[in-house]
Amino acid sequence: MKLLIIGGTAFVGRALATEALAAGHTVTTFNRGRTGADVPGVEAVRGDRTAAADLAALVADRHWDAVVDTCGYVPRVVGASAAALSGHAGTYLFVSSVAAYLRKGPFDPLDGDETAPLHPCPADAGPDAGHYGMLKAGCERAVEELFTGRVHLLRPGAVVGPYEDTGLSAYWLRRFAGGGPVLAPGRPDAPLPLVDARDLARFALALAARGTEGGAWNVAGPRGLDYGAWLAACAAAAGGPQPVWVPDEFLLARGVRPWLDLPLWAPGASPERSVWGFSTERARAAGLVCRPAGETAADTWRWLEPLADVPQRPDQPAPALTRQAELSVLEAWSKEEGKQPQ
Numbered sequence: 001m002k003l004l005i006i007g008g009t010a011f012v013g014r015a016l017a018t019e020a021l022a023a024g025h026t027v028t029t030f031n032r033g034r035t036g037a038d039v040p041g042v043e044a045v046r047g048d049r050t051a052a053a054d055l056a057a058l059v060a061d062r063h064w065d066a067v068v069d070t071c072g073y074v075p076r077v078v079g080a081s082a083a084a085l086s087g088h089a090g091t092y093l094f095v096s097s098v099a100a101y102l103r104k105g106p107f108d109p110l111d112g113d114e115t116a117p118l119h120p121c122p123a124d125a126g127p128d129a130g131h132y133g134m135l136k137a138g139c140e141r142a143v144e145e146l147f148t149g150r151v152h153l154l155r156p157g158a159v160v161g162p163y164e165d166t167g168l169s170a171y172w173l174r175r176f177a178g179g180g181p182v183l184a185p186g187r188p189d190a191p192l193p194l195v196d197a198r199d200l201a202r203f204a205l206a207l208a209a210r211g212t213e214g215g216a217w218n219v220a221g222p223r224g225l226d227y228g229a230w231l232a233a234c235a236a237a238a239g240g241p242q243p244v245w246v247p248d249e250f251l252l253a254r255g256v257r258p259w260l261d262l263p264l265w266a267p268g269a270s271p272e273r274s275v276w277g278f279s280t281e282r283a284r285a286a287g288l289v290c291r292p293a294g295e296t297a298a299d300t301w302r303w304l305e306p307l308a309d310v311p312q313r314p315d316q317p318a319p320a321l322t323r324q325a326e327l328s329v330l331e332a333w334s335k336e337e338g339k340q341p342q
Contacts, residue, residue, distance in 0.1 A: 006069045184231055198291075
């Protein structure tokens with residue numbers, strides 16, 4: 001195939017470019033050239049998707065089998081890209097998120113399949129129209145309304161893997177590498193269907209290549225993966241100790257912030273009540289295949305270990321829990337455990 005990737009140098013976009021080239025596809029990337037180095041073998045076109053002139057120059061006398069939009073966060077901007085590419089690509093794959101589903105709070109349970117309602121955000125919304133999930137929902141509407149052709153809406157949960165720029169696994173890998181004790185939040189059996197960026201990329205390419213019926217696709221990693229298994233994989237990869245699990249209520253009472261201080265922590269999550277309880281059956285039936293969590297953790301650590309600085313998206317700050325604060329909470333929990341009847 002001839003593919004256009006909007007983005008293509010950081011994390012998911014980089015994984016897409018790498019996997020596409022390995023599969024023998026011809027790849028064009030469109031970006032400003034500010035986030036990272038181009039993947040060797042791509043045709044790199046420099047431009048800003050917010051500039052109408054840059055979009056017009058990109059599409060002039062060109063056609064691709066599919067475009068994959070990996071860095072769309074503002075509906076108005078995504079809509080402009082979708083409109084410009086209509087007639088110049090057969091398929092538009094937009095990387096969205098399960099955060100687009102309507103929920104009252106960020107850690108409320110999420111159940112159902114791709115037909116669940118989305119946040120109410122219009123297709124022409126600007127950057128101040130709401131939070132991340134609301135804007136992703138608006139971006140989806142923009143693509144559906146303004147692109148003429150097949151549309152695939154990929155809704156992953158948390159994405160991890162080499163070149164990660166979200167800190168979701170980098171925090172845990174480096175914490176285990178630094179030695180114990182390591183504070184782990186909530187319950188080890190809380191479901192955590194992470195997806196490796198490379199598996200997400202391969203699934204996107206498979207959808208484009210087969211001309212599969214369009215629509216939305218929930219994407220998650222290995223069946224049955226939970227928080228405990230993921231942290232065990234990180235500990236094994238980085239050579240660290242087993243974690244110390246501390247209950248949600250204890251952490252919240254001490255001001256530890258879900259997700260912002262400890263990545264992937266969703267208070268109240270359990271096998272019966274999961275923030276990640278969305279169905280991925282449609283994607284699995286269409287050929288989604290995910291590698292074991294241990295492979296993802298090991299590959300991510302091989303990439304991460306020699307780096308002095310971890311790549312970090314500006315819109316997603318790095319986990320903020322300091323080592324001193326972590327040890328203070330662990331000490332308090334140890335005293336609390338000692339008071340409990342045996």
